[in-house]
Amino acid sequence: MADPAQLADIIGADDFTIVLVRVTSDGADQQPQLCEVLATGSVKDFEEVQKFEVTAFAVSLHCQAAGVGAQVLREIKWLVASDANGPRLRNITAKNAALIHGLGLSGSATTIPLQGIDLNRQKDIMAGVKIRTPEEEIHDTAKSKLVLLAIRELGNEAYYQRRGFSTAWSGTVPVGMWDCRKECTMGYMEMDVDYTI
Structure with missing residues (x-):
């Protein structure tokens, strides 16, 4: 899981990956500072x-x-929540982003520097320059929808239901699809993401 190539292969040009890391420090001024991928x-x-x-x-x-x-789910919901300007994700650009500097993944064969946005710092920046939107504009804004596929027999469906998702439909996954060794039930789940001020 700590292989940077695996992280890079998953995402596309208009997509994103949240990476929750634990930064380790040996007390020295190590550059890049190493971090471990948690989720x-x-x-x-x-x-x-x-x-x-x-x-x-x-x-x-x-x-x-x-x-x-x-x-990780809370961070995803925060990024896709919409205000009068649309989803937050689309309003974060390279010009106004709190970029990560000096971090590298531990546990991989080579130390490759991480590139991305420090979401905690980005939230602080956005909170400092927040323009209050009138309440009626927030309610008239189209809500973002977060969707996913879950396998009922693995307990994924119940996990996501406890976190606010609802199952829109379900169907049978045949043996062999997604390396399934037996027939299982796939659920298409969705959640409306409200804007939170």
Whole structure:
């Protein structure tokens, strides 16, 4: 999971991946500073329809049941929530983004610097320059929709239902599809993402 190539292969030009990392420091001024990947969530942006699909989701084995998966979902919801200007994600550009500097992935064969946006710093920046939108404009704005596919027999469907998703439809996945060894039930799940001030 800590292989940067795996992270890069998942996302496309208009899509994004949330990477939750733990930064380790040995006390020295090590450059780049190493970090460990705890969880990731990749999202495809369908642009015109304000629909976003969670296409990949993973939590490191030693972080299971520690809440890091739920944290990744909260960050995804924050990014896709819409205000009068549309989803936040589309308003973050290279010019106004809090970029990451000096971090590299630990556990990979070579140390490759991470490139991306520091979401915690970005939230602070956006909170500082926030323009209050009249309440009626917020209510008239089209809501973003977050969707994903879950396998009922793995418990994924129940996990996402506890986090606010609802199952829109379900169907049978035949043996062999997605390397399934037996027939299972796939659920198409969705959630309307409200803008939060």
